[in-house]
Amino acid sequence: QKEVEQDPGPLSVPEGAIVSLNCTYSNSAFQYFMWYRQYSRKGPELLMYTYSSGNKEDGRFTAQVDKSSKYISLFIRDSQPSDSATYLCAMRFKAAGNKLTFGGGTRVLVKP
Amino acid sequence: DTGVSQDPRHKITKRGQNVTFRCDPISEHNRLYWYRQTLGQGPEFLTYFQNEAQLEKSRLLSDRFSAERPKGSFSTLEIQRTEQGDSAMYLCASSLGLAGVGGTGELFFGEGSRLTVL
Numbered sequence: 001q002k003e004v005e006q007d008p009g010p011l012s013v014p015e016g017a018i019v020s021l022n023c024t025y026s027n028s029a030f031q032y033f034m035w036y037r038q039y040s041r042k043g044p045e046l047l048m049y050t051y052s053s054g055n056k057e058d059g060r061f062t063a064q065v066d067k068s069s070k071y072i073s074l075f076i077r078d079s080q081p082s083d084s085a086t087y088l089c090a091m092r093f094k095a096a097g098n099k100l101t102f103g104g105g106t107r108v109l110v111k112p
Numbered sequence: 113d114t115g116v117s118q119d120p121r122h123k124i125t126k127r128g129q130n131v132t133f134r135c136d137p138i139s140e141h142n143r144l145y146w147y148r149q150t151l152g153q154g155p156e157f158l159t160y161f162q163n164e165a166q167l168e169k170s171r172l173l174s175d176r177f178s179a180e181r182p183k184g185s186f187s188t189l190e191i192q193r194t195e196q197g198d199s200a201m202y203l204c205a206s207s208l209g210l211a212g213v214g215g216t217g218e219l220f221f222g223e224g225s226r227l228t229v230l
Contacts, residue, residue, distance in 0.1 A: 008152065034218070043116075043203055043221035044155065088154050098143060098207050099168065100219060102154030 003027055006089055006103030015112050019076040023089035023103045026070065030091040030101070033065050035074045038086045038105065047087075048074065079110045114138060116222035118204050124228045125194055132190045133225040137206030144187050145219060146179055147203040148172065155203055161187060194229045201226050 006023045013019055021035075032051055036044035048063040050056045050072075056063045064073040072091075076083055086107045090100040117136045125131050137144045143162050147155035158177070159169045163184035173179075176194075181187040191198055205219040 004154075006154070036221075041224075041226075043205075043223045045221070046218050049218055090154075098219060099145070099157055099160060100155075101157070104152070104154045 001026065002104070003101050004089060004091060004103040006106055008104055008106060010107040010109055012109045012111060013079055015079060015081060015110055017079050017110075019074075019079050019083065019108055019110070021074040021076075021087050021089075021106050021108070023072050024070055025072075025091060028067070028070065029093050031094040032092050033063070033072050034090040034100070035061075035063055036088040036090060036102075038088055040085075044088055076108075079108075081110050081112050084108060084110050116204055116206050116220055118202075118222040118225045120225060121223060122226045122228070124230065126230050127196060128193055130190065130192045131194060131227060132188055133202050133204075133227075135187045135189070135204030135206075135222060137186070137204070138220055139185075141206035141208055141220070142184070143207045144181055145205040145207075146187070146189050147205065147221075149201045149203055149224070150199075158189075191227070194227075196229045199227055199229045 004025045035048040037047050038044040050063050053065045053067045060077045062075040086105040088105045089103040092100050119134045145160040146158040149155040157170050158173050159179050161181040164181050176192045179189045201224040203224045205221045207219045
């Protein structure tokens with residue numbers, strides 16, 4: 001079993017819909033949680049960064065962390081075709097040299 | 113552009129040949145990471161450097177792989193005697209150390225070097 005599990009998708013939604021993504025993890029020692037967006041044949045780019053449990057909002061993006069359930073989520077409001085990409089969750093321990101453990105990624109397709 | 117740059121972007125080689133990838137991190141970043149990503153999977157950690165010191169290596173980094181960061185600036189990743197299973201995207205990332213001034217320790221990735229072993 002992988003440390004971080006993520007549904008590979010693809011997840012297809014109409015433009016303007018809310019995209020809901022999530023990851024589960026097994027190691028309760030993870031403290032920092034991130035979401036990266038990766039376009040085809042490009043490197044990942046950081047979208048959201050949260051520490052421990054709670055919510056964080058940035059524009060159309062909301063990240064949630066529930067450490068008790070070992071579950072993190074990313075919501076994208078008013079989705080646009082330009083949001084079509086693979087979304088990777090990532091997490092790390094508090095003192096791990098910033099080394100990240102990634103989920104497998106969820107491919108999202110927003111249809112105009 | 114002051115982002116992370118990687119070279120070459122794509123390398124096609126025959127099995128058994130050696131290949132080398134180069135990564136130039138963001139100039140003020142003291143940490144540099146190598147990850148490997150295969151199709152449909154998330155990036156997997158290979159190794160990381162703080163300045164010129166290689167601090168951690170994954171068990172994925174077999175003895176055919178070697179990484180260096182000789183002066184704490186750019187880094188190279190060499191794969192000797194390539195195998196078809198080495199075909200992947202090799203990603204480099206850099207960051208400031210934990211709680212660096214103005215930094216959260218977040219990783220900034222390059223565009224990657226895609227390796228195809230025939």
